[in-house]
Amino acid sequence: MPELPEVEAARLALEEHCVGKRILRCSAAEDTKVIDGVAPSRLEAALVGRTIAAARRKGKNLWLVLDSPPYPSFQFGMAGAIYIKGVELSKYKRSAVSPTEEWPSKYSKLFVELDDGLEFSFTDKRRFAKIRLLDNPEAVPPISELGPDALCEPMQLDEFVQSFGRKNAPIKSLLLDQSFMSGIGNWMADEVLYQARIHPMQTSSKISKEKCKALHRCIKEVIEKSVEVGADSNEFPENWIFHSREKKPGKAFVDGKKIDFVTVGGRTSAYVPELQMLDGADAAAANRSKKGRDNKVEENVGKTSKKGQKKASKEGGKAAQKQEEEDEVEESKPAKRGTKRPAKKDGRSPDAGGYGGEDDEEPVVAAKRPQRKKR
Numbered sequence: 001m002p003e004l005p006e007v008e009a010a011r012l013a014l015e016e017h018c019v020g021k022r023i024l025r026c027s028a029a030e031d032t033k034v035i036d037g038v039a040p041s042r043l044e045a046a047l048v049g050r051t052i053a054a055a056r057r058k059g060k061n062l063w064l065v066l067d068s069p070p071y072p073s074f075q076f077g078m079a080g081a082i083y084i085k086g087v088e089l090s091k092y093k094r095s096a097v098s099p100t101e102e103w104p105s106k107y108s109k110l111f112v113e114l115d116d117g118l119e120f121s122f123t124d125k126r127r128f129a130k131i132r133l134l135d136n137p138e139a140v141p142p143i144s145e146l147g148p149d150a151l152c153e154p155m156q157l158d159e160f161v162q163s164f165g166r167k168n169a170p171i172k173s174l175l176l177d178q179s180f181m182s183g184i185g186n187w188m189a190d191e192v193l194y195q196a197r198i199h200p201m202q203t204s205s206k207i208s209k210e211k212c213k214a215l216h217r218c219i220k221e222v223i224e225k226s227v228e229v230g231a232d233s234n235e236f237p238e239n240w241i242f243h244s245r246e247k248k249p250g251k252a253f254v255d256g257k258k259i260d261f262v263t264v265g266g267r268t269s270a271y272v273p274e275l276q277m278l279d280g281a282d283a284a285a286a287n288r289s290k291k292g293r294d295n296k297v298e299e300n301v302g303k304t305s306k307k308g309q310k311k312a313s314k315e316g317g318k319a320a321q322k323q324e325e326e327d328e329v330e331e332s333k334p335a336k337r338g339t340k341r342p343a344k345k346d347g348r349s350p351d352a353g354g355y356g357g358e359d360d361e362e363p364v365v366a367a368k369r370p371q372r373k374k375r
Helices: 006-019 039-046 158-164 171-178 186-196 209-228 280-301 306-332
Strands: 023-028 051-059 061-066 071-075 081-084 109-115 119-123 129-133 261-262 267-271
Touching: 006 051, 006 061, 006 081, 006 119, 006 209, 023 039, 039 129, 158 209, 171 186, 171 267, 186 267
Parallel strands: none
Antiparallel strands: 023 109, 051 061, 061 071, 071 129, 081 119, 109 119, 261 267
């Protein structure tokens, strides 16, 4: 899913190439799942003839400020992307459409031509994105419900430490909570926790002040570096866990150390057990839980013959593998319309803010392709 660096790369490109220009024509897709709360024809009519004054972003949301309201707002979802014809943007590896393919793409949701001939398109292959037409995007959800932007409105260190002291959620869940801090998604949360050497399941309020300081510094460093390289993952430092976090268990390593995976608040989290260990009461609780599981296994083994032990071990391995596969499939499913995702221990949904179905998957469905209007 596009996170803060990817959306910021799109904003910077729009600022550089489109601000000050008038919208000559546009075409919106007949896709009511993406074009939200406004008829495509009304969206087109509201934009044509208007001049782009600025491009703004908060968290993972972007909107264009025009010479007068209403303004188009973009929620990127899982695979939303901005492409400007002839301009190379983010090389984010999950961008669904190559700018070298047909133009505009069949997955284009909003195509715009400016008065100097420049064209840009907002595409979304997975159809989790949202395009809205709003008088004041910052005054209504989802933007109004966001916490401070991790890049533009960073918390001061003292405020950061105090905020963690009041939260009993696992640290990974808190970082994904867009009402706490906006812009950080799954890969960034894994990265900053790895760099700060903090276990993703560590209770936020039980993190030491020194670890909080390290995390505060790592959030700043990871965001600044990823924005500096235009969210091009090929340019991320080699020692980042990012490059291996999607490899299969047992085959994922960073700096020669094994990467393990754990589910926190419905999100698959990559971490290095050798470096990211639970502290204090969390470590004691984990040890008690492990000891209980080990005792149960020993008890069962004592009641099983050697032949049965071999069979049970084999079947147990298959069951564990099957469960892991089922967990991955379940995590990849989007929430069904009209139903809620399972709640986490801290009471929030696994989406930790619910803006975009992060790391969800959905069968690719191409909406009706927007037709370019003749001039």
